[in-house]
Amino acid sequence: xxxxxxTIRIEDGKIYNINYHTERCNRTRAAFWQxxxxxxxxxxxxxxxxxxxxxxxIVYGKAIEEITYVPYQRRKVSSLxxxxxDTIDYTxxxxxxxxxxxxxxxxxxxxxxxxxxxxxxxxxxxxNIALYDGNTWFTPSCPLLKGIKRAELLDKHLIQxxxxxxxxxxxxxRIMLFNAMIDWGQIVIPIDEKHLIL
Numbered sequence: 001x002x003x004x005x006x007t008i009r010i011e012d013g014k015i016y017n018i019n020y021h022t023e024r025c026n027r028t029r030a031a032f033w034q035x036x037x038x039x040x041x042x043x044x045x046x047x048x049x050x051x052x053x054x055x056x057x058i059v060y061g062k063a064i065e066e067i068t069y070v071p072y073q074r075r076k077v078s079s080l081x082x083x084x085x086d087t088i089d090y091t092x093x094x095x096x097x098x099x100x101x102x103x104x105x106x107x108x109x110x111x112x113x114x115x116x117x118x119x120x121x122x123x124x125x126x127x128n129i130a131l132y133d134g135n136t137w138f139t140p141s142c143p144l145l146k147g148i149k150r151a152e153l154l155d156k157h158l159i160q161x162x163x164x165x166x167x168x169x170x171x172x173x174r175i176m177l178f179n180a181m182i183d184w185g186q187i188v189i190p191i192d193e194k195h196l197i198l
Contacts, residue, residue, distance in 0.1 A: 001032070001061070002094045002095045002096035003059045003060060003061050003065055003094065003095050004025070004028050004029075004059070004060055004061065004092055004093060004094045004095070005057060005058065005059050005060070005093055005094060005095055006021045006024065006025055006041065006057075006058045006060070006093065007055055007056070007057055007058075007093075007179075007180050007181060008021050008041070008045070008055070008056040008057075008058065008180060009053065009054075009055070009056075009072070009180050009181050010045070010047040010050050010053070010054040010055075010056050010069070011052070011053045011054075012050070012051055012052065013047045013048050013049070013050055013051070014047070015042065015045055015047055015056075016180070017148050017149070017152055017180065018041060018042045018045075020148040020151050020152060021041050021058075021148055021180070022038075022039070022040055022041045022042065024093075024148065025039070025041055025058075025060060026038045026039065028092050028093075029060070029061075029062065031092070032061075032062075033062045036062055039064070041058060044058065044064055044067055045058075045067070047069075050069065052071060052072075053071070053072040053181075054069050054070065054071055054072055055069070055070050055071075055072045055181055056068070056069050057069075057070070059095065072181055074181070074182060074186070074187075075111075075112075075126065076111065077111040077112045077124070077126075077177060077187055077189070078111055078189060078195060079109075079110040079111050079112075079189070079194070079195045079196070079197065080110055080111070080112050080113060080114040080124060080175070080189065080195070080196050080197065081106065081107045081108060081109075081110035081112075081113050081114070081197040082113070082114050082116055082166060082196070082197065082198050083103045083106045083107075083113045083114070083115055083116065084115075084116045084117070085099065085103055085115060085116075085117060086117055086118050087099075088100070088103070088115065088117060088144060089144075090144040090145050091144075091145070092145075093145055100125050100144075101125075103115060103125065104125040108197075109197075110197050112124045112125055112126065112177075113125050114129070114175075114196070115144060116166045117142070117144070119165055119166060119167075120140060120142060120163055120164060120165055120166070121140045121164045121165070121166055121169075122140055122142065122143050122144045123140070123143045123144040123145060124177055126177075126179060126182075127147070127177040127178055127179040127182055127187075128140075128143050128145070128147045128149065128150040128177075128178055128179060129143075129175055129176065129177055129178075130153075130159045130175070130176045130178070131164060131169075131172040131174070131175050131176075131191070132172055132173050132174045132175075132176070133171060133172050133173070134173060136160055137158065137159045137160070137176065138159065138160050138161070138162040138164060138172075139153070139154070139159045139160070139161055139162070140161075140162070140163070140164050141161040141162055141163050142163065147178075147179050147180065148179075148180045149178045149179050149180055149182070149183075149184070150178070153178070153184060158184065169191055169196065170191075172191050173190070173191055174188050174189065174190055174191060175188070175189050175191055175196070176188050176189075177189070
């Protein structure tokens, strides 16, 4: 079994969404080890001296295995290529990204991929997505990974869940990428032939 990970945003010493990260970590550990007690990830992080935006990466299994801090540089993404995999499973955020990396290698000239599973849109290689129909932002109801930022945005009613077939892309105007490190509104891509490659 590969170790699991949590990637946590720290900005000027402030830890973002630690409760969501802790809840997912404990939910993952409980799914694989029945005799573990809950832990508080906040007790393992020491961000006081970090200025700017940092990525805190916690690797864990039954116990915390490693904690690293690196300055964060957001990847530029302005185009996506649709790729299909009906068998990919990334339910738990782990260090094993072989399937995702294999799909990412198919991006050709695009900056990233948008994975289609069983005809439905899911995620990019690094983020959850939401699509704008002119009125509402919808996020796929069956993503590859139920991300932390996605959970927060759902709780705040900024996005709504919906099954979205890849054939329905023409019904939307823009696609937004987000995750624990990429905030809402930072990466917005027009849905047209130049930016979304079928």
